Amino acid sequence: MKLTQGCFSFLPDLTDDQIYKQVQYCLANGWAVNIEFTDDPHPRNTYWEMWGLPMFDLQDAAGVMMELAECRRVYGDRYIRISGFDSSHGWESVRISFIVNRPPKEAEFELVRQEVGGRAIRYTTVRKPAAHAEQ
Amino acid sequence: MNAHAGTVRGKERYRSGTMEYARMGYWEPEYTPKDTDVIALFRVTPQDGVDPIEASAAVAGESSTATWTVVWTDRLTAAEKYRAKCYRVDPVPGTPGSYFAYIAYDLDLFEPGSIANLSASIIGNVFGFKPLKALRLEDMRFPVAYVKTFQGPATGIVVERERLDKFGRPLLGATVKPKLGLSGRNYGRVVYEALKGGLDFTKDDENINSQPFMHWRDRFLYCMEAVNRAQAASGEVKGTYLNVTAATMEDMYERAEFAKELGSCIVMIDLVIGYTAIQSMAKWARRNDMILHLHRAGHSTYTRQKSHGVSFRVIAKWMRLAGVDHIHAGTVVGKLEGDPNTTRGYYDVCREEFNPTRLEHGIFFDQSWASLNKMMPVASGGIHAGQMHQLLDLLGEDVVLQFGGGTIGHPMGIAAGAIANRVALEAMILARNEGRDYVHEGPEILAKAAQTCTPLKSALEVWKDVTFNYQSTDTPDFVPTALETV
Numbered sequence: 001m002k003l004t005q006g007c008f009s010f011l012p013d014l015t016d017d018q019i020y021k022q023v024q025y026c027l028a029n030g031w032a033v034n035i036e037f038t039d040d041p042h043p044r045n046t047y048w049e050m051w052g053l054p055m056f057d058l059q060d061a062a063g064v065m066m067e068l069a070e071c072r073r074v075y076g077d078r079y080i081r082i083s084g085f086d087s088s089h090g091w092e093s094v095r096i097s098f099i100v101n102r103p104p105k106e107a108e109f110e111l112v113r114q115e116v117g118g119r120a121i122r123y124t125t126v127r128k129p130a131a132h133a134e135q
Numbered sequence: 136m137n138a139h140a141g142t143v144r145g146k147e148r149y150r151s152g153t154m155e156y157a158r159m160g161y162w163e164p165e166y167t168p169k170d171t172d173v174i175a176l177f178r179v180t181p182q183d184g185v186d187p188i189e190a191s192a193a194v195a196g197e198s199s200t201a202t203w204t205v206v207w208t209d210r211l212t213a214a215e216k217y218r219a220k221c222y223r224v225d226p227v228p229g230t231p232g233s234y235f236a237y238i239a240y241d242l243d244l245f246e247p248g249s250i251a252n253l254s255a256s257i258i259g260n261v262f263g264f265k266p267l268k269a270l271r272l273e274d275m276r277f278p279v280a281y282v283k284t285f286q287g288p289a290t291g292i293v294v295e296r297e298r299l300d301k302f303g304r305p306l307l308g309a310t311v312k313p314k315l316g317l318s319g320r321n322y323g324r325v326v327y328e329a330l331k332g333g334l335d336f337t338k339d340d341e342n343i344n345s346q347p348f349m350h351w352r353d354r355f356l357y358c359m360e361a362v363n364r365a366q367a368a369s370g371e372v373k374g375t376y377l378n379v380t381a382a383t384m385e386d387m388y389e390r391a392e393f394a395k396e397l398g399s400c401i402v403m404i405d406l407v408i409g410y411t412a413i414q415s416m417a418k419w420a421r422r423n424d425m426i427l428h429l430h431r432a433g434h435s436t437y438t439r440q441k442s443h444g445v446s447f448r449v450i451a452k453w454m455r456l457a458g459v460d461h462i463h464a465g466t467v468v469g470k471l472e473g474d475p476n477t478t479r480g481y482y483d484v485c486r487e488e489f490n491p492t493r494l495e496h497g498i499f500f501d502q503s504w505a506s507l508n509k510m511m512p513v514a515s516g517g518i519h520a521g522q523m524h525q526l527l528d529l530l531g532e533d534v535v536l537q538f539g540g541g542t543i544g545h546p547m548g549i550a551a552g553a554i555a556n557r558v559a560l561e562a563m564i565l566a567r568n569e570g571r572d573y574v575h576e577g578p579e580i581l582a583k584a585a586q587t588c589t590p591l592k593s594a595l596e597v598w599k600d601v602t603f604n605y606q607s608t609d610t611p612d613f614v615p616t617a618l619e620t621v
Contacts, residue, residue: 001369003371004333004369007303007304010554010558010561011561011562014565018565022565025570044372089488090488090509091293092293093293093302094297095302096303097300107370109366110367111363111367119356123359123360123363125363
């Protein structure tokens with residue numbers, strides 16, 4: 001399964017040159033750039049681990065690329081995403097987010113169905129155990 | 136129009152009988168609207184021989200305190216405060232016989248937080264007034280004090296994006312087709328394929344409620360199976376707008392509660408349920424962490440013709456106050472009515488914190504939204520992947536692009552249709568952010584993306600020549616310079 005969170009998951013994985021341009025786009029908009037990583041990419045996991053603080057006041061995407069390289073060196077076996085944060089009034093939230101690193105073996109999920117009253121079902125999305133995920 | 140003798144005051148004003156509206160205090164050319172006034176702009180087309188000032192004053196009168204004759208009971212009230220005041224009348228550029236009438240209403244004329252009361256005042260009585268051939272409510276300005284009495288969108292664009300974890304690109308949706316006749320089981324199949332393929336949302340159509348071929352509980356159950364399966368298959372949050380429109384509020388609440396129980400993140404209503412029902416559902420949605428989608432079913436009966444009715448920009452403003460999260464606001468390039476400039480005005484009403492006056496977009500007043508949430512406009516009807524660059528250019532990033540036929544009609548199947556749309560969208564966003572001239576290079580960008588995506592290649596071939604180029608009926612009437620005052 002290819003995890004399709006983020007802005008560009010339906011395209012071939014972005015090259016560093018492409019990532020650089022997207023980061024430059026964030027900086028041109030005055031957004032703070034954040035690098036986050038996780039080994040738990042559940043669709044409801046909002047809080048990935050932060051690789052340091054969001055980078056405010058940067059001029060050049062090169063700084064982000066250096067941090068990304070360092071993050072990849074340590075957590076290359078996890079999902080890493082870059083996001084742009086807009087602090088302007090009325091937004092004060094993420095404006096773009098995209099995956100820049102995937103583990104060699106992508107996460108897989110399965111659906112647990114709990115049959116409740118009538119024909120209703122309560123659904124829970126859970127991570128498939130790694131052994132099963134290969135199939 | 137200086138020929139008017141001005142407002143009659145004192146004892147003479149209340150002599151029994153009839154009097155011109157323009158002399159009863161409903162035409163006040165010297166009046167400067169207060170910051171706290173509600174202002175309405177009407178397009179007035181008087182019957183032949185009826186003076187435009189008198190016709191406009193009559194609109195002010197009949198939408199506030201007046202009746203056809205003088206009544207002494209006015210004198211028991213602070214009548215001058217309660218009279219709506221027409222303060223400006225301009226000829227409509229290029230449309231002889233029609234006039235723009237600006238009318239100011241004191242805030243005390245309106246019940247706080249009630250679209251029903253607001254609309255009963257402004258459009259309740261005057262549209263059938265005999266001295267007028269036609270009347271259209273073009274635009275309104277709401278003072279901040281009044282805006283603050285409304286809840287506003289239950290969720291808003293920002294929180295919707297946060298809940299969905301989707302940023303930086305338009306959302307993608309599709310309306311399930313055929314819109315009538317599918318069984319619940321087959322309907323859910325379409326939802327599953329489209330969401331698994333790559334769409335964020337699927338949608339019930341406006342007239343899918345609870346019919347013999349598919350009752351609502353069946354639809355909800357199968358759709359939520361589909362949503363959850365697609366979510367597990369992609370690792371991405373998915374949703375389907377479950378239409379809870381029904382005959383009574385009790386029925387709607389029952390359906391909405393069931394949608395919530397099944398874990399849906401969004402429910403849907405139709406405009407035809409009425410303003411009060413919409414506000415009730417908006418409050419329900421806020422209480423229940425639910426996104427509220429509004430399908431503007433029926434609006435074209437009164438929004439489309441320029442001479443008579445209510446402009447959609449007014450409906451959009453009312454709906455932002457009323458508190459829906461999504462509203463269909465036009466595609467420009469698709470199959471339904473939509474002049475680019477007029478549509479731009481609607482989108483601004485949905486999404487901006489402040490709308491400056493822009494006559495070329497049909498926006499006649501500065502409007503502050505006082506931090507009310509933003510509404511997500513929805514573009515639906517006759518659009519396809521090959522138009523992605525135009526859609527992004529015309530509609531921007533905070534919009535749901537709904538490709539119904541453009542997903543389900545794909546020659547390789549529904550999931551392939553969804554993939555084509557998603558790849559086209561992501562390729563276009565990537566190019567835009569890289570600073571490319573994506574509007575002009577659009578076809579090239581799509582062709583390049585199609586090299587590694589067969590479904591997109593196939594979509595571009597099938598729909599390459601589909602366009603809907605017809606004359607718009609609802610376009611702004613303005614001259615770029617200041618208007619002459621009559």
